[in-house]
Amino acid sequence: MNILMLVVRRLFHAFLLILAVLVLNFLLIHIAPGDPAEVIAGEMGGATEEMLADIRSAYGLDKPVIVQLGTYLGKALQGDLGQSFFYNAPVLDLVLDRVGATILLVLVALLFAIFVGTLLGVIASHKPKGLVSGLVTLISVIGYSAPIFWTGMMLVIIFAWAIPIFPISGMYDITLSDDLLTRSLDIAHHLVLPALTLGIVYLAQYARLSRASMLEILGSDYIRTARAKGASEISVYGHHALRNAILPVVTIAGLQFGAIVSGAVLVETVFSWPGLGTLAFDSILARDYPTVLGILFFSSLLVIVANILTDLVYRLVDPRIRTGG
Numbered sequence: 001m002n003i004l005m006l007v008v009r010r011l012f013h014a015f016l017l018i019l020a021v022l023v024l025n026f027l028l029i030h031i032a033p034g035d036p037a038e039v040i041a042g043e044m045g046g047a048t049e050e051m052l053a054d055i056r057s058a059y060g061l062d063k064p065v066i067v068q069l070g071t072y073l074g075k076a077l078q079g080d081l082g083q084s085f086f087y088n089a090p091v092l093d094l095v096l097d098r099v100g101a102t103i104l105l106v107l108v109a110l111l112f113a114i115f116v117g118t119l120l121g122v123i124a125s126h127k128p129k130g131l132v133s134g135l136v137t138l139i140s141v142i143g144y145s146a147p148i149f150w151t152g153m154m155l156v157i158i159f160a161w162a163i164p165i166f167p168i169s170g171m172y173d174i175t176l177s178d179d180l181l182t183r184s185l186d187i188a189h190h191l192v193l194p195a196l197t198l199g200i201v202y203l204a205q206y207a208r209l210s211r212a213s214m215l216e217i218l219g220s221d222y223i224r225t226a227r228a229k230g231a232s233e234i235s236v237y238g239h240h241a242l243r244n245a246i247l248p249v250v251t252i253a254g255l256q257f258g259a260i261v262s263g264a265v266l267v268e269t270v271f272s273w274p275g276l277g278t279l280a281f282d283s284i285l286a287r288d289y290p291t292v293l294g295i296l297f298f299s300s301l302l303v304i305v306a307n308i309l310t311d312l313v314y315r316l317v318d319p320r321i322r323t324g325g
Contacts, residue, residue, distance in 0.1 A: 007308070007312070014305075021296075022072070022293075026068075026073075029289050030065055035287070037061055083290060085287070085288045086288040086291065087288070091293075095295060101274050102264055104187075105275060106260050109198035109199035109202070110199070112195060113203040113205075116203050117202070118206055118246065120207040121206065121207045121208065121213075122211075122214055122245075124207070125218060140205075141204070143203060143204030146200075148197060148267060152194075155196060156168050166192045170274070171187060173186055193271060194267050194268070197270070202260065205252070209249055210245055214241055254307050255307075261299050264277050265281065276295050
């Protein structure tokens with residue numbers, strides 16, 4: 001199967017999956033307890049039964065769930081995710097305004113975790129019983145065991161109190177110039193701690209995985225053959241071993257993308273990062289169903305796209321692999 005056919009097939013599967021996600025998310029949200037009409041009325045300072053009925057009628061909440069689902073799917077397929085109860089704005093605009101910050105945070109954290117974790121795993125595999133390998137294993141166990149919010153709080157204490165070199169909240173400083181370079185550097189400065197917090201947990205997993213994978217491959221017959229033919233250690237590690245050892249890391253990265261997006265919710269809350277996580281937190285508290293559905297839809301979309309990209313990267317890393325599923 002060539003790349004084009006693979007992409008077309010994956011996009012068709014993605015469309016069916018998105019439909020299933022829309023239906024499942026809608027039903028799960030409506031099963032949850034709570035009446036959004038009462039929340040809206042609470043924001044207004046209270047309301048009579050007649051006013052509550054008017055609110056339900058205005059937002060279509062008085063119709064049967066199956067009718068609401070049909071209306072929601074019809075509009076969603078046309079790009080209309082509804083109107084936010086809480087923000088009184090189109091959900092699509094709210095989500096598009098925040099999704100960029102979440103994608104930036106997740107991508108930087110994921111790239112940091114993959115590159116640094118794989119590098120540590122390769123270094124540790126060189127002398128598996130040495131001091132460096134032991135340190136990498138210890139760091140991996142601590143990083144993997146520590147909860148994300150605890151890691152975030154520790155980084156805040158260290159870099160806001162002991163060594164105050166990184167900002168601990170927000171995405172940029174509004175008092176600085178809007179110049180592109182200044183703004184970019186400012187965002188990168190604010191991104192360090194959130195990306196480190198999110199990346200450390202997954203870095204530990206990739207370090208352990210790449211170390212184990214490298215140790216297995218370095219003991220293979222073809223590696224012994226390469227060494228017998230006089231290949232240098234750099235060639236053995238970089239050309240022969242790492243290319244195969246990276247495949248499990250790519251697989252796990254694709255499968256874990258959903259978990260990383262979920263972890264971003266906690267990180268954004270700790271660091272007041274203006275992404276989908278903070279929007280989801282506020283929307284859930286406000287029983288803002290349309291906004292929560294919109295966030296769940298975009299989060300699912302990110303995971304589906306990540307899985308498609310994983311399949312493509314898999315083929316680029318090792319063209320011998322034929323993805324037929």
